[in-house]
Every structure is written in structure tokens, then in C-alpha cells.
Amino acid sequence: MAVSKHTFHALIIDDEPDLLELLDLTLMRMGIQVSRAGSVAEALNALSNQRFDLCLTDMRLPDGEGLQIVQAIAEQGWDVPVAVITAYGSTENAVAALKAGAFDYLSKPVSLEQLRTLVKSALNLEGARVKVIKGGEVSKGLLGDSPAIQQVRQLIDKVARSLAPVYISGESGSGKERAARMIHEQGPRSDKPFIAVNCGAIPENLMESEFFGYRKGAFTGANDDRDGFFHAAQGGTLFLDEVADLPLAMQVKLLRVIQEKKVRKLGNTQEEGVDVRIICATHQNLADCVEAGRFRQDLYYRLNVIALRMPALRDMRDDIETITLRVLERLASASGMHQPRLDKAALKALVHYDFPGNVRELENILERALALCDGEQILEQDLQLSPAVSAEVAPVSAGDKWPLQDYLDRVEKEAILEALQRTRFNRTAAAKLLGITFRAMRYRMERLGLNDDVQ
Numbered sequence: 001m002a003v004s005k006h007t008f009h010a011l012i013i014d015d016e017p018d019l020l021e022l023l024d025l026t027l028m029r030m031g032i033q034v035s036r037a038g039s040v041a042e043a044l045n046a047l048s049n050q051r052f053d054l055c056l057t058d059m060r061l062p063d064g065e066g067l068q069i070v071q072a073i074a075e076q077g078w079d080v081p082v083a084v085i086t087a088y089g090s091t092e093n094a095v096a097a098l099k100a101g102a103f104d105y106l107s108k109p110v111s112l113e114q115l116r117t118l119v120k121s122a123l124n125l126e127g128a129r130v131k132v133i134k135g136g137e138v139s140k141g142l143l144g145d146s147p148a149i150q151q152v153r154q155l156i157d158k159v160a161r162s163l164a165p166v167y168i169s170g171e172s173g174s175g176k177e178r179a180a181r182m183i184h185e186q187g188p189r190s191d192k193p194f195i196a197v198n199c200g201a202i203p204e205n206l207m208e209s210e211f212f213g214y215r216k217g218a219f220t221g222a223n224d225d226r227d228g229f230f231h232a233a234q235g236g237t238l239f240l241d242e243v244a245d246l247p248l249a250m251q252v253k254l255l256r257v258i259q260e261k262k263v264r265k266l267g268n269t270q271e272e273g274v275d276v277r278i279i280c281a282t283h284q285n286l287a288d289c290v291e292a293g294r295f296r297q298d299l300y301y302r303l304n305v306i307a308l309r310m311p312a313l314r315d316m317r318d319d320i321e322t323i324t325l326r327v328l329e330r331l332a333s334a335s336g337m338h339q340p341r342l343d344k345a346a347l348k349a350l351v352h353y354d355f356p357g358n359v360r361e362l363e364n365i366l367e368r369a370l371a372l373c374d375g376e377q378i379l380e381q382d383l384q385l386s387p388a389v390s391a392e393v394a395p396v397s398a399g400d401k402w403p404l405q406d407y408l409d410r411v412e413k414e415a416i417l418e419a420l421q422r423t424r425f426n427r428t429a430a431a432k433l434l435g436i437t438f439r440a441m442r443y444r445m446e447r448l449g450l451n452d453d454v455q
């Protein structure tokens with residue numbers, strides 16, 4: 001599937017055949033042309049002879065470090081975004097690479113979802129913040145037979161018929177967005193658009209124009225009229241993911257639109273009527289956010305008309321085997337592969353694993369295992385389940401508590417690094433774990449020298 005008429009060209013630099021294969025395959029599936037280099041020397045040679053749209057390098061290479069490539073790109077002024085792949089837990093390397101000019105890093109084992117997100121941001125591809133499903137497209141249902149997921153299915157059937165706002169809670173990766181799509185698809189608006197917006201990923205200064213749209217000339221750079229999310233979802237459903245991340249000022253504006261069913265584009269004097277069903281979701285406890293003064297109570301009441309709670313995968317252990325086999329079947333057939341068997345020990349490891357990232361994490365684990373296994377059988381080692389992190393992070397030492405600011409910075413830094421490690425460097429998930437917004441996370445990483453250039 002090509003992502004654009006222009007074919008993007010990426011250079012991947014690694015000497016591990018397995019990882020190279022995995023990166024190559026994933027990028028190719030995204031329609032990106034790939035060249036490979038196995039050493040610093042080969043990479044510098046390729047970069048000086050050819051233009052690439054993206055460069056992805058391992059940190060450890062036979063003749064040096066990936067960092068040298070990042071530095072060379074910065075020194076030569078080559079216009080190519082570069083990201084590094086670091087060993088599990090080696091955050092110092094990641095920080096050094098970011099300081100030297102890398103735009104992002106991935107830590108091993110590489111999560112394919114993070115890889116795709118990183119590639120999309122680097123190439124400025126659409127779909128990083130807003131996803132649009134045109135009317136009539138059908139996504140898949142929810143897997144599992146545990147009582148909790150059965151209840152969810154029944155509630156979805158019921159609420160699909162009404163147009164009342166729905167508030168979906170549940171951990172990251174537990175299927176909140178999928179449930180929202182099902183409500184849309186099973187309802188009377190299924191032939192109209194479903195617009196999913198990640199509220200935590202939209203820069204605060206762009207929020208109003210993104211939500212409400214603008215008229216040509218409304219501000220510098222507004223060269224054309226543009227519709228916002230409300231217009232785009234007209235007649236259909238607007239899904240506000242991570243709604244707790246909306247700044248208070250935006251919450252007021254959103255409440256007004258929901259109450260009055262009217263939107264005024266920036267630079268417009270007239271209001272226009274909008275007819276949009278609102279579904280929202282967050283992994284946070286919205287009632288607690290209200291209590292803490294971070295979320296407006298009036299908006300909370302407007303949104304929380306019907307509440308739907310998605311169960312965590314570890315609370316559906318009896319379903320893990322079935323979900324695993326169904327996901328494997330889908331992944332194998334999508335890539336035209338024969339479906340490998342799942343070794344008994346591998347299945348046992350999955351059933352006992354905690355899945356902090358829920359079904360999404362299971363999908364990533366299986367996608368990677370498919371690429372790493374011998375084609376016949378998936379073994380426990382192909383799953384590369386994350387080791388427990390607690391033992392690996394050194395506690396802050398009890399002494400040295402002054403100057404107080406330095407001490408607090410160290411504590412904060414360690415908490416952020418631990419959250420990043422636990423989530424395999426998924427910053428959205430890490431922010432969730434820390435209980436702060438994506439924006440706050442970006443700000444803190446910047447302040448602490450854990451630079452982060454990705455929107």
C-alpha cells in the first residue's frame with residue numbers, strides 16, 4: 001500500500017539480521033523504499049551520495065556508534081530526520097542521541113506500533129493525530145467471551161440506537177476506540193463520518209482552529225478556508241480520545257458547542273449548525289479530574305450520559321488464548337503467511353503475562369513474534385515479553401537531598417525514565433502512567449534535558 005504518490009526512501013543501519021528484516025518489512029508495508037547499511041562507514045557513504053527522507057540507526061555498530069551518524073548528519077547539515085534504536089533500558093544513549101540532534105529513539109525490543117508512529121511523524125504522514133473513517137466503512141468487533149466484555153457488547157448494542165453522548169473509560173489499549181467505532185457503526189449514523197481525535201496530541205495553540213476550523217485570512221498562514229473536526233464529523237460521530245487532556249479554556253468552548261450545536265469558525269462572524277454525536281474516552285478517572293479542578297463539572301455531566309467501562313486484558317485471562325489465536329490468524333493472513341503453531345510454553349507465558357498495554361500490546365507482541373519465529377512455530381523467546389522493570393531502575397539515593405531543586409529534578413527524571421521503560425518508550429502511554437498530560441510530559445522532558453522533538 002503506497003502512502004503517498006511520492007515514494008519515501010529510508011536508510012536503515014544495523015548489523016543484526018533479525019532486526020533489519022523486521023524494520024525492512026514494516027517500512028516496506030508502509031510503502032517506503034528501504035536501503036540498508038551495516039556499519040557507520042557504509043551509512044556515511046550512502047548519506048553523502050543519496051537523499052533520504054528518513055534514517056534509522058542502531059546505536060551499536062561494528063565500526064562505531066549510531067551516535068556518530070547522528071552527529072555527522074548534524075555537522076554536514078544533511079536534511080534528513082534521524083532516529084536511533086537503543087538497547088533496552090539504556091536511556092543515557094537515548095538522551096545523548098537526542099541532544100546530538102536525533103528526532104526520536106526506539107528502545108529494544110522494538111514495538112512495531114511505535115516504529116510506525118515514529119515513521120509517520122518523521123515523514124509528516126497523515127493519521128498521526130486524527131483518523132477519519134468515511135461513512136459505510138466497517139471495522140471489526142471486540143474479541144472475548146468473559147462476562148465483562150459480553151456486558152460491554154450488550155451495552156454497545158443498546159447505546160448504538162440512541163444519540164446520547166457516551167463516556168468510555170478503561171486502560172490504554174483496552175479497546176476504547178474500537179468500542180466507539182462499534183457504537184457508530186451499529187447506529188443510524190453509520191453511513192456518515194467517524195472522526196477520532198487524540199485531544200492530548202494537539203498543540204494548545206492550534207486547538208481552536210483544529211476543532212472549529214477557520215476562514216481564509218483569519219490569521220497569518222490561513223491561506224484557505226478550512227473545516228474543523230466538528231464540520232468534518234457533520235451528521236456522524238466525533239470521538240474525543242484522551243478528553244481529560246483538553247485544557248480548561250478549550251473545555252469551555254467545547255461545552256458551548258455541545259449545548260448550542262453551533263460552531264463559529266475562526267475569522268467568521270456567523271455561526272453554523274452542527275449535528276454531531278459525541279463519544280469521549282480517557283484512561284484517567286474523569287470524576288477525579290473534576291474533583292481536582294482539572295476538568296469542568298458541567299462538561300463532565302454533558303459527556304458522561306452513558307458510561308462504558310472497558311475491562312483490562314489481565315481481567316479476561318480465560319480469553320487470552322482465543323484472542324491470541326484470532327489475532328495470529330488475522331496477522332498471518334494479512335501478510336500472506338502460513339499461520340505458525342503456538343508452542344505450549346509460549347502460550348503459558350502469555351496467559352501469565354500482565355499486559356499493561358492490554359490487547360494492543362498483545363497484538364504488537366504477536367506481530368513481532370511472527371516476524372522473528374522460524375515460520376512453523378512461535379516459541380516463548382520469540383515473544384520477547386518485557387522483563388519486570390522494578391529491579392532495573394536504581395532508586396534515588398537517600399543522601400544528597402540538597403540543593404532541593406536538583407534532588408527533585410533527579411526524582412522526576414527517574415520517574416519519567418521508569419515510566420518510559422515500562423511503556424517501551426511510548427511517550428503517550430508513559431504520560432498516562434505518570435498521570436500527566438502528553439504536553440506536560442513533553443515540557444518536563446525538555447526541561448530535564450530528555451529532549452523530545454516529536455509532536
Ligand SMILES: Nc1ncnc2c1ncn2[C@@H]1O[C@H](COP(=O)(O)OP(=O)(O)OP(=O)(O)O)[C@@H](O)[C@H]1O
Pocket residue numbers: 141142143144149170171172173174175176177178179241283359360363
Ligand atoms: N476486545 C478486543 N478484541 C479485539 N481487539 C481489541 C480488543 N481490545 C482492543 N483491541 C485492539 O487493540 C488495539 C487498541 O485498541 P484501541 O485503540 O481501541 O484501545 P484504546 O483503549 O482506545 O487505547 P488508548 O487508550 O491508547 O487510546 C486495536 O488494534 C484494537 O483493535
